Amino acid sequence: MQIVLDLASSLSINRICISQREPDSRSIPAGGLMIIQRVVLNSRPGVNGVPTAENFRMEEATLLDKMSEGQIKVRTLYLSVDPYMEHIFVLLYTEDGVHSPGHPPSVTFYDTLMRCRMNENSGSDYILPWKLSEVASGGGIGIVEESKDACFSIGDFVTSFNWPWQTKSILDGKQIEKIDPHLVDGHLSYFLGAAGLTGLTSLLGIREKGHVTRGANQTMVVSGAAGACGSLAGQIGFLEGCSRVVGICGTNEKCSILVSEMGFDAAVNYKEEDVVQRLRVLCPDGVDVYFDNVGGDISAAVIGQMTPNSHIILCGQISQYNNDVPYPPPLPPAIEEIRKARNITRERFLVLNYMDKYPASTMQLCEWIKEGKLKVRESVVKGLENIGAAFQSMMSGGNIGKQIVHVSD
Numbered sequence: 001m002q003i004v005l006d007l008a009s010s011l012s013i014n015r016i017c018i019s020q021r022e023p024d025s026r027s028i029p030a031g032g033l034m035i036i037q038r039v040v041l042n043s044r045p046g047v048n049g050v051p052t053a054e055n056f057r058m059e060e061a062t063l064l065d066k067m068s069e070g071q072i073k074v075r076t077l078y079l080s081v082d083p084y085m086e087h088i089f090v091l092l093y094t095e096d097g098v099h100s101p102g103h104p105p106s107v108t109f110y111d112t113l114m115r116c117r118m119n120e121n122s123g124s125d126y127i128l129p130w131k132l133s134e135v136a137s138g139g140g141i142g143i144v145e146e147s148k149d150a151c152f153s154i155g156d157f158v159t160s161f162n163w164p165w166q167t168k169s170i171l172d173g174k175q176i177e178k179i180d181p182h183l184v185d186g187h188l189s190y191f192l193g194a195a196g197l198t199g200l201t202s203l204l205g206i207r208e209k210g211h212v213t214r215g216a217n218q219t220m221v222v223s224g225a226a227g228a229c230g231s232l233a234g235q236i237g238f239l240e241g242c243s244r245v246v247g248i249c250g251t252n253e254k255c256s257i258l259v260s261e262m263g264f265d266a267a268v269n270y271k272e273e274d275v276v277q278r279l280r281v282l283c284p285d286g287v288d289v290y291f292d293n294v295g296g297d298i299s300a301a302v303i304g305q306m307t308p309n310s311h312i313i314l315c316g317q318i319s320q321y322n323n324d325v326p327y328p329p330p331l332p333p334a335i336e337e338i339r340k341a342r343n344i345t346r347e348r349f350l351v352l353n354y355m356d357k358y359p360a361s362t363m364q365l366c367e368w369i370k371e372g373k374l375k376v377r378e379s380v381v382k383g384l385e386n387i388g389a390a391f392q393s394m395m396s397g398g399n400i401g402k403q404i405v406h407v408s409d
Contacts, residue, residue: 033062038166039387041130051395056136056388063168073146073170074158079384079405080139080192081391082228136165139192141179149173157181159191165387167407183366187376190369193228193402194376199365200358201351202232202291205313206240209349210289214241219283221302222247224293225267226254226377228402229315233291234264235374242289246282248275248298250397257400262375275301291315295328300335303344312346377401 042057067073130136140163144156151173152158158176163169184190193199206212210220220237224230225247234245247258247267255267268278275298279287286307292299293316303312314328328348331339339346354361368374379399381390387405394403 032065034065034168036061036063036167036169037384038135038164039384040133040135042132044132051392053388053392056391057133058385058388061166063166063170067146067148067170070149070173071170072144072149072152072158072173072176073168074142074176075145075168076140076142076163076166076384076407077157077409078141078189078192079163079165079387079407081387081394081403081405082138082198137162138165139163139197140165141188141191142169147173152176152178157188159196161197165384167384183363184369187369189378189380189402189404189406190376192404193378194232194369194374195362195365197351198228198402199232199374200361201315201349202229202236203361203365204351204354204357205229205291205315205349206233206236206289208354209311209313209345209347210237210240210291211311212237212240212242212289216241216288217243217285218288219244219246219285220289220291221245221279221283221287221305222264222291222293223298223302224316225249225258225264226251226400227293227397228399230291230293231258231262231377231401232374233293233313233315234258235262237289237291238263239368239373244283246279248294248302254400257377261377270298276304279305286310289313300332303331303335303339306338306342306344308342308344310342310344312344314346314349378404380404380406382406 037058038061039056039058041055043055045051045055065073139159139161141157141159142163144152144154144158145168147153147156157179159179160171160176162175179188179191181188184195190196212218212220218241220234220242222230222234222237222245225234226249230247230249234247237245244265245263247255247262247264248270249255249258249267250269250271252269252272255269258264258267266282268275268282279302283305287302287305288307288310290299290302290306290310291313292302295316299312306312328346330336331346338344365374369376378401379394381387381393381404384405384407390403390405393399
């Protein structure tokens with residue numbers, strides 16, 4: 001299900017005017033130029049600042065319409081915005097690896113947080129910050145318009161985790177992956193969410209760090225439960241064997257959707273309810289598995305209800321992304337004492353450590369989607385000019401499910 005939002009209106013943010021620049025015909029090289037629209041980093045929010053739409057700027061630019069061998073020209077269809085891009089990476093897929101369009105073996109990647117990339121110092125030597133006035137990037141899907149790579153043909157649908165935020169691009173074929181829309185009943189954008197890295201993070205996080213055992217009568221709690229990962233994680237918890245799943249989110253509408261559409265047993269509105277008291281009622285036997293998307297006070301409340309030898313799946317800490325703290329953020333001393341006394345595991349989860357499991361896991365996700373066992377929600381914003389507003393909305397919890405920007409048909 002898609003929710004189409006007019007964020008430019010709902011956030012009272014004016015669309016940025018596109019500057020018109022006529023290229024000098026005397027300087028146009030052979031192959032010509034094509035005019036594109038792109039979104040660049042306009043300003044930085046600061047280490048502890050809150051990102052806004054004005055941190056991004058849309059502009060008109062020219063792109064050399066010329067490809068080298070091994071490159072393809074693509075038109076952007078969908079872009080993803082995330083509080084964390086838990087590994088934006090460039091993959092050169094191998095014959096015996098994840099997916100292979102036929103290139104020689106090689107894999108390079110960089111772990112990155114999208115919010116961290118907005119500052120000049122990303123906080124890590126291996127996280128590359130966006131540069132001011134240069135095009136931003138993230139997960140994207142497009143269609144091939146021209147190709148000089150034998151592995152790709154005109155009309156192919158392709159994706160990358162390092163897709164430029166612009167209407168058209170010329171990309172290295174080694175950096176993209178071909179996708180089959182039939183695997184998701186034609187819902188291409190699902191490859192940025194439920195059938196992509198978001199779904200893999202949810203599924204592999206539960207399988208590798210949740211220690212869910214079928215028949216063990218385990219209770220799972222999911223924070224950020226109406227978001228991209230959380231809405232999937234709760235459903236996957238059931239599918240993997242949990243007997244009870246409770247979600248935590250920030251509006252009554254979201255709570256209702258989690259229970260009526262996503263199959264959660266119950267949901268807590270942390271803005272209106274006492275989380276500790278509600279969890280005592282909703283999880284009378286305690287919490288065995290906690291899928292943590294938010295950190296902060298909510299996580300402290302959940303950990304206080306966890307059983308001995310239980311497990312925290314450390315997926316995200318969105319409540320802390322605007323703060324200058326290490327990752328994962330340390331727990332308050334009293335909560336850390338509880339964690340240690342009850343032998344609760346809390347380990348950083350890096351989905352790239354499980355790349356060998358991607359093919360089978362992706363097929364499992366697609367199978368659940370097609371069978372109707374995994375319900376998918378998207379918040380879709382139309383227009384590249386609204387990507388900054390979409391990012392701001394997502395960071396403040398305005399989305400239900402995956403936040404997607406629809407750039408073109």
